[in-house]
Amino acid sequence: MFEESITPMPASSPSGARVLAPEGEPIEFIYNGRRFHIHAIVSRWRESGGWWNRISDGKNRVTESTIFDDGARAIWRVEAAPEGALTTFEIELDEVTKTWLIRPTSRPQ
């Protein structure tokens, strides 16, 4: 049910969103110009796979450590708020490019 309400990534953040994660786990982030503080991690998961597809697509991102772009991502579903009501976000770390993506899964009030 969350999936339906995901809004697309703002086109204005091509180099990734700004997320504060000193120990690897996000604490704060900036979304739409506003700083959000994470109150709770609702769940987290990791995804990877499909490396073989990226060869034929030409989308294979080769890094120093591996030629396999397995599309590894770590995702946290969090409750965060600048002020007022809590909002649920998914914060995703693309582990290949080390860039962050943020998508709200419920609309900020």
Added chain:
Amino acid sequence: MKSFTHLRVASGYSFKYGTAHADQLVERAAEFEMSALALTDMDTMAGAIRFTKSCEANGIAPILGINLSFIQKKYRITLLAQSGHLDSLYRLVTAVNLENSENLLTHSLLERFSQYSKNLLVLHGPESQLASAISARKSAEALSIYNATRELFADQAIECVSHLIRGDGQFSTSHAARALGFARDNHLSAVLSNAVRMLDRSDGPVADVLDAARKLVPLSNKSVSRQNSEAYFKDSSEMSYLSDEISRLAGERDGRSLLNTTTAWAERALLSPRKDVGIGAIHLPDAAALGAKSQGELTAQLRSRCEAGLSRRYVGSKSVVAASRLEEELSAIRTLGYESYFLTVADITDLARNRGIRVAARGSGAGSLICHVLGISGVEPITHGLLMERFCSPLRGELPDIDIDVESARRLEIYDAVFEKYGQRCATVSMVETYRSRHAIRDVGAALGISPMEIDLIAKSMPHIRSSNIPKALANLPELKDLNLNTPILKMAIELAGRLDSLPRHLSMHPCAIVLSDIGLGDYAPQQINASGYPMVQFDKDDVEAIGLLKLDVLGVRMQSAISYTLSEIERIEGAALDIDAIALDDPATFDLIKSARTLGIFQIESPGQRELVGKFAPETFNDLIIDISLFRPGPVKSDMITPFLATKYGLRVRPVIHADLESILQETQGVVVFHEQVIRIISTMTGISLAEADEKRRELGDIASQQLVCDWFYPAALARGYTSTVVAEVWEILRAFASFGFCKAHAAAFALPTYQSSWLKTHHTAAFLAGVLTHEPGMYPKRLILDEARQWGIQIAPIDVNLSDATYRVEKSSKETRAPYLAPNVLSSGAELKLPDARGFAIRMALSDIDGIDGKEIKSIISGRPYLDLADFVYRSGASRPTTESLLTIGAFDDLHKLSTSNINRRDLALHLQDLYRLAGSKSATSQGQMSFELQPEKFEPSGLPDITASEQVKSEIDILGMDVSSHLLEFYGDFLNKIGAVRSCDLIKHRSGTSVLVAGVKVALQTPPVRSGRRVMFLTIDDGHGCNDITFFEDKQADFATVLRNSWLFLVRGEIRRTGPRGISLLGTGAWELANSHEKWRNLAVYGASGT
């Protein structure tokens, strides 16, 4: 933080599933400072011993278990052996493998074998039926599943696993949390695992390829089930973090309780590598297996059998020496407690002999007098200076290794006899097939959907190497120049193939090893049934040695079958049995044959290289044969030990005497160190240590690191005994250089025995021996060459005859005139004369089994219908198919029956008659097999007036149908041409001077391009011309011009320069090679042109 213990770990022994080697996992656990680790492979325990050894080396306590299908194929659980109860796990795993065709653990199996399961712990993980009920929120059902096995296991736990999968399915955190909640609700134990299948997160792609290879599908989003790479070997803090997450989601404050239970369960399953797994133990067959009541009785049995054997084999002064040696050996065996070892091996060789199967021991076992007097080994060890210490000594903490060679055709009969007698005490041994480059490339290519042609090209051109060497190999293969290996997909494929390197792929049966133990074998190793239907321990040969089981290699040797066949033919023809094992080893005629280098068909010395060597060496004694075999190995050849040896033997070099004490040791090999036994004696003589201790030093010499230690010890030890520093230095230099090249003399002696026996048989029963060689094909040469060899000794080659030919080659007495047997020319310098066999008066009858397309049933039916009156009778009764009958007719199998040689009908008439017969039968009702029932006899057949087939047509059909030329040698058709151009027959080469350039011709026997000392490629061509073989060497400078002809032709005209290498050694240095038919054609044209021109 306390260290975590992984209770669920799949290694590469989970075939095509686990991506990590067992020892890599152990090393990682050690790195993470974990104190214990479990190995729970899927469906097998094949990695248990290697894993345990690695644990012991890394100071980690091993836990052993297995992951099995339970109740249904799709549900899996993990079993762990409780401390002290590994045997129960082995027994249950064996029961699952032996009693259930799908290797499925069922309730009824558990009930039947509850005496074992009661000692086991079980983990109900995410793939269990229990977890699936919890996941479906059917708590009551889940509980009843738990209760159904409550009494059958020592204890059960809910296994919580989170691979951080999104959502709430299997391997998600919420799935794990619900399982934990269920456990808490029902007061059941819950443990945490990570269901490990890889070492690192980055191993995901390797796991995918293995999954694809296992399921035989290419990689696609549909076929891959892996959603992330979390099934890797996490460290304690990562596991603790996971434990917190799962526990909190289940409503607990933190993960401490879950971790504590996991630790407690690990502690219940810790095993001792020595006490539980049995590393370093010894479990030889028990006294009862050998008909004794106690160890004491075994000792007495061994002694009395040895003494009986001794008095049969030794007389006079020799028996005194032998008796004292026997005492020494018996006392060593007693110290070691190996009585049952020797008695068991002797029992098995007896089992074979009682069935009339030939047996010979191979390897260092021939050094033991006990092996000889018990009849295990035929070589007499004392005369040949063979040492027991090289084979077995109290200083070595390992079981000795005896291999026995048996008739290849009857090898499995011995297995059957052993299994019948030893039952539960024996099993076959497994062999782990691992990924090598070719397989790795194929599996990766198939997974990635690379075009089969490309993969095939890469795989086929791949030498048999470790797959981690693939990139280097590919860069150097000229065949692959046109392939762009830098495309992303090929680069990835090659990288992946490298990552599959040496991962286990499959468990198969070791081709020749069996293990024997006491009645408790089932407690020491889990078993399964192998593809041949024999019980097989899941451990390989190194594993079974590590846990002290008696491993016996029973090797099938075709020469033993050929010897056995020869003996039976001799008995059939001569009417008297021959005991080949009792012949004297000094027969001059036998050594004359060997010296003549006409050794085709003889064990070990028939190859071109060996023929050259025996020609140079001219062995005159059995000991010479032992030396010959020891010298003909890559090491001595490479380091050129042969040249100084022969130079001394022929007086071209004065043998250096290092020290008088070493003379008796080095004399037999002209001062060159050839044997391990010599090294042992030298060390012992110069330092005063015992032979057993000296053998330990010899072993250390083989290793560069410990070589220095031996050196540091040897110098002072030898100097202290009064040897001068020059002598010590010189001897040390020899010992050091020798380390890599020496050979075990006992091993060579064991090989020399069948070499001598086969030489003796070839000398005195040439026809019977060659019939044996033709029937069992022990050697490297094609049959047509052996046939030709037979002709050269004056043997008639009798064609296939429907009334006379058998399934195998038979010897017949024959009065037909044949050519005069080969005579070796005398050596001009010494006048030495060789007495060679004359086998005139014998014929070898060609065998039915050589007909192309014939099968065993047909042969049997043809033989049982004999004798046949005529062709019609044969067609009617023999049961032979039409193609077989036509083949038989074409090669002349009915010629004698229809007396074609004396009548006016010929083979073409016979062929027409056969067609009439089939037409007639076809007009009635022909059966589908091409057989028929006759009611009408065809009209009597008359000569049709067609010309008879020519000799060359005959040979052509023989090549087509039998694959060899029988009626005449292929080269005879070129006789005129070859005479005119002055080609030299191979047997006449020796009459020419060294350095002469000659033309020779022949049929290709072999073309070899072995690696040689200089690293330059050399091509060795062997051709035969009906008078023997020519061996021609082509060096690199000639290969550019002639390599293609050498590779692609069959009949050759060759120009070469003669090289004399010894009294009878001769070889040709190739300077040109042409296709014979082409040369012939050119010559004919030239002759015609020349004739018209004059």
